[in-house]
Amino acid sequence: MLSHVSYPAGWYDDPQDPTQQRYWDGNAWTDQRRGQQGPGPYQGQQYGQPAQHGQVYGGGQSGQPSQPQYGQPAQYGQPAQYGQPQQYGQPQYGQPQQQGQGYPAYPQQQQGYGYPGLRVPSTPDGQPLSGWWRRVWARILDSIIVGIIGLPLTGYFYYQYIQVIWDYLEDTMDSAAAGNTQPSTTLPAEAYQWMIPAVLIGLLVAFVYEYLFLTKKGWTPGKKALGIAVRLRDVPGLPPGPAVAKRYGFIIGLSLLGAIPLVGTLFGFVALINYLWPLWDDKKQALHDKVAGTNVVRTN
Numbered sequence: 001m002l003s004h005v006s007y008p009a010g011w012y013d014d015p016q017d018p019t020q021q022r023y024w025d026g027n028a029w030t031d032q033r034r035g036q037q038g039p040g041p042y043q044g045q046q047y048g049q050p051a052q053h054g055q056v057y058g059g060g061q062s063g064q065p066s067q068p069q070y071g072q073p074a075q076y077g078q079p080a081q082y083g084q085p086q087q088y089g090q091p092q093y094g095q096p097q098q099q100g101q102g103y104p105a106y107p108q109q110q111q112g113y114g115y116p117g118l119r120v121p122s123t124p125d126g127q128p129l130s131g132w133w134r135r136v137w138a139r140i141l142d143s144i145i146v147g148i149i150g151l152p153l154t155g156y157f158y159y160q161y162i163q164v165i166w167d168y169l170e171d172t173m174d175s176a177a178a179g180n181t182q183p184s185t186t187l188p189a190e191a192y193q194w195m196i197p198a199v200l201i202g203l204l205v206a207f208v209y210e211y212l213f214l215t216k217k218g219w220t221p222g223k224k225a226l227g228i229a230v231r232l233r234d235v236p237g238l239p240p241g242p243a244v245a246k247r248y249g250f251i252i253g254l255s256l257l258g259a260i261p262l263v264g265t266l267f268g269f270v271a272l273i274n275y276l277w278p279l280w281d282d283k284k285q286a287l288h289d290k291v292a293g294t295n296v297v298r299t300n
Contacts, residue, residue: 141222157198247292
């Protein structure tokens with residue numbers, strides 16, 4: 001089984017700028033940077049090449065403490081380079097490991113989103129993916145915002161719908177009080193005349209909201225508040241319009257199909273599975289992400 005170790009705090013090569021070093025606090029990169037200190041990293045011997053006399057097989061990085069060569073005394077009292085933790089037999093972060101160095105490889109993060117020694121779900125170029133709960137809270141926040149934005153357009157329809165439902169409930173209770181043991185359980189047709197326009201307008205507002213924010217910013221206000229954004233899985237940057245349209249169009253389609261009598265329950269179940277899918281998907285994609293080829297990623 002491969003071993004995965006967390007790097008101790010210290011100065012390491014900056015994965016975003018190989019001419020600098022960047023301070024790792026033990027959990028994440030900080031904003032502290034400095035110029036490169038000392039010579040470049042030791043690359044290790046080539047696969048199949050015999051070790052030189054006195055050379056340690058699987059030696060560490062240049063500039064770090066190492067085993068003294070045969071017959072050569074260690075420099076007594078010589079301190080290690082400032083900020084460089086001892087790492088015997090570990091390759092430089094971001095450098096491909098030479099085969100035959102005597103220790104197992106571990107997955108390498110691509111340059112630009114480095115997390116030394118940590119194995120986190122990420123895009124092919126290394127950007128960490130969002131967790132499920134961040135997506136849930138972002139969706140809740142966006143739903144509230146969309147509801148407020150759409151209220152001037154949908155408010156009248158919802159008001160009339162509520163009036164029809166209220167009258168229906170009063171008639172049902174009066175009928176039951178009069179001794180009718182089989183009150184009507186079917187909503188009056190007038191209720192649907194007000195509900196359907198309200199739902200369609202709400203979905204249209206939600207689509208425009210999602211489309212404009214994702215194509216212009218890569219995030220919606222709810223996603224930005226949770227530190228996440230949407231991008232194509234294989235291409236960084238803003239998602240293109242067609243991908244955004246597919247992504248949210250899939251969600252709207254499930255919502256509309258869920259309103260169809262008889263089969264609506266089935267599509268409602270599919271909609272639930274869609275939102276739960278990232279919990280067990282290795283790429284952390286919902287079904288609408290797979291349709292559009294997108295990922296929800298961390299931005300902080």
